[in-house]
Amino acid sequence: MEALNIIKDEHRNLWRIAITLEQLIAEMEADGKVDHAFLGSVFDYFEQFVDHFHHPKEDDFLFRLLRQRCPEAANVLDRLDAEHRNAPLNLQTLRDKLAGTASGRSPVADLAEGLRQYLAGLKEHIRIEEKDVFPLASEKLTAADWKEIDAAFLNHADPVFGEQAKAEFRELFHRVASLAPVSVGLGGRSAGELQAPAGQGDVLLSVSGLESSYGRIKALKGISLEVRRGETVALVGANGAGKTTFLRTLSGVQPMGAGKIVFDGEDISKLRSDMRMRRGICQSPEGRQVFGPLSIEDNLRLGAYTQPKTQVEGDLEKVFAMFPILKEKRRLPAGTLSGGQQQMLAIGRALMGRPKLLLLDEPSMGLAPLLVEEVFNVVKALKAQGMSIILAEQNAFSALAIADRGYVLETGSITLTGTGRELIADEQVRAAYLGM
Numbered sequence: 330m331e332a333l334n335i336i337k338d339e340h341r342n343l344w345r346i347a348i349t350l351e352q353l354i355a356e357m358e359a360d361g362k363v364d365h366a367f368l369g370s371v372f373d374y375f376e377q378f379v380d381h382f383h384h385p386k387e388d389d390f391l392f393r394l395l396r397q398r399c400p401e402a403a404n405v406l407d408r409l410d411a412e413h414r415n416a417p418l419n420l421q422t423l424r425d426k427l428a429g430t431a432s433g434r435s436p437v438a439d440l441a442e443g444l445r446q447y448l449a450g451l452k453e454h455i456r457i458e459e460k461d462v463f464p465l466a467s468e469k470l471t472a473a474d475w476k477e478i479d480a481a482f483l484n485h486a487d488p489v490f491g492e493q494a495k496a497e498f499r500e501l502f503h504r505v506a507s508l509a510p511v512s513v514g515l516g517g518r519s520a521g522e523l524q525a526p527a528g529q530g531d532v533l534l535s536v537s538g539l540e541s542s543y544g545r546i547k548a549l550k551g552i553s554l555e556v557r558r559g560e561t562v563a564l565v566g567a568n569g570a571g572k573t574t575f576l577r578t579l580s581g582v583q584p585m586g587a588g589k590i591v592f593d594g595e596d597i598s599k600l601r602s603d604m605r606m607r608r609g610i611c612q613s614p615e616g617r618q619v620f621g622p623l624s625i626e627d628n629l630r631l632g633a634y635t636q637p638k639t640q641v642e643g644d645l646e647k648v649f650a651m652f653p654i655l656k657e658k659r660r661l662p663a664g665t666l667s668g669g670q671q672q673m674l675a676i677g678r679a680l681m682g683r684p685k686l687l688l689l690d691e692p693s694m695g696l697a698p699l700l701v702e703e704v705f706n707v708v709k710a711l712k713a714q715g716m717s718i719i720l721a722e723q724n725a726f727s728a729l730a731i732a733d734r735g736y737v738l739e740t741g742s743i744t745l746t747g748t749g750r751e752l753i754a755d756e757q758v759r760a761a762y763l764g765m
């Protein structure tokens with residue numbers, strides 16, 4: 330039944346787009362402005378992903394077998410099939426309306442209304458599949474049916490359903506997310522290729538008794554923490570807990586009062602920050618801190634200043650492959666990027682230093698909820714490639730959800746530690762950080 334999870338995942342992406350578009354419609358109606366590039370990309374996504382990929386996959390396997398096993402499902406399946414058939418035409422109508430607003434032939438209100446209807450239809454369609462069809466399928470389809478369905482969904486060599494197709498849609502989705510207006514933003518998955526050294530699971534970083542102060546105020550009161558190779562470790566805590574101070578002390582830009590840092594088998598407690606960077610500790614700072622007047626490409630090159638010149642062009646291409654929107658805008662000043670795009674740039678810049686340990690300081694800060702998800706998906710993609718990561722976040726739930734392990738920091742001390750799952754389930758954490 331793995332196929333059902335894949336479809337549900339795809340539904341979640343579509344649902345996010347729908348919600349985002351609804352927000353956009355309201356803005357569009359308020360100021361009369363239409364974002365043609367963004368809407369065009371979303372329509373491309375609907376056409377290429379939904380109409381040519383998502384629907385046929387459901388029709389050819391899930392719906393077909395369910396019809397055979399369960400004649401009483403015919404009614405609901407007839408309806409869904411008809412909606413699948415009509416979808417391309419409905420989309421074309423929307424494209425016409427969009428073109429109409431560009432040339433001034435048709436009013437924005439027309440496009441807004443058309444979009445609203447389209448989205449209402451899409452959401453209702455998803456609702457029916459999830460509420461009526463999936464439970465029925467779980468109940469009526471046989472093990473052999475699921476084998477056939479799952480094989481179709483998971484067959485990596487298949488040109489339609491395989492890995493290559495998935496990567497393509499990830500990129501398309503990422504494009505939509507990157508173009509999303511600042512006020513909204515979208516979730517999605519990001520493909521990536523930056524390969525970190527293969528993880529052996531041994532200890533990469535071991536910090537003990539770390540202290541750091543601002544004048545007489547001790548911001549870190551003896552922190553001990555460990556990161557294994559390939560691990561994503563979340564450092565969660567409220568505003569002012571000391572997350573940033575910890576990361577800055579680790580990368581050497583903030584002086585440490587006491588303690589010891591062993592990285593990759595070497596005591597680096599006394600090393601300068603640039604030497605730590607050369608060893609592979611690279612940080613994406615809080616608040617992104619990109620250099621606004623410099624071009625995007627030059628910002629990325631700055632991240633590689635400790636690296637041999639010969640590898641920079643290749644690494645640049647890898648970062649561009651991961652964040653296509655940065656490539657498109659490479660010559661523009663970084664200050665022209667939206668908040669979400671600047672966050673991608675800050676992460677890309679850290680990747681240019683070829684990290685063995687990537688430090689991310691509140692990458693989701695100040696981003697719209699759906700863009701937050703896109704950033705966490707980038708972190709997931711890096712993790713999947715074997716990167717070791719410390720993720721400092723006030724957004725505890727999202728961070729713990731993707732982390733292998735987590736540490737809870739309160740006013741300079743670690744008060745709790747455990748696997749991401751344990752911490753999410755912990756009453757104290759739920760009460761204090763998750764607002765539950």
Ligand SMILES: Nc1ncnc2c1ncn2[C@@H]1O[C@H](COP(=O)(O)OP(=O)(O)OP(=O)(O)O)[C@@H](O)[C@H]1O
Binds near residue numbers: 543546548566569572
């Ligand atoms: N430059 C500074 N000078 C003096 N005190 C500072 C300075 N920076 C941070 N602090 C203090 O150190 C403590 C830890 O701050 P820090 O910025 O590390 O927390 P944080 O967990 O990163 O918070 P946030 O989630 O808001 O980013 C706080 O009490 C803060 O007021």
Ligand SMILES: [Mg+2]
Binds near residue numbers: 572573574615690691
């Ligand atoms: Mg901070």
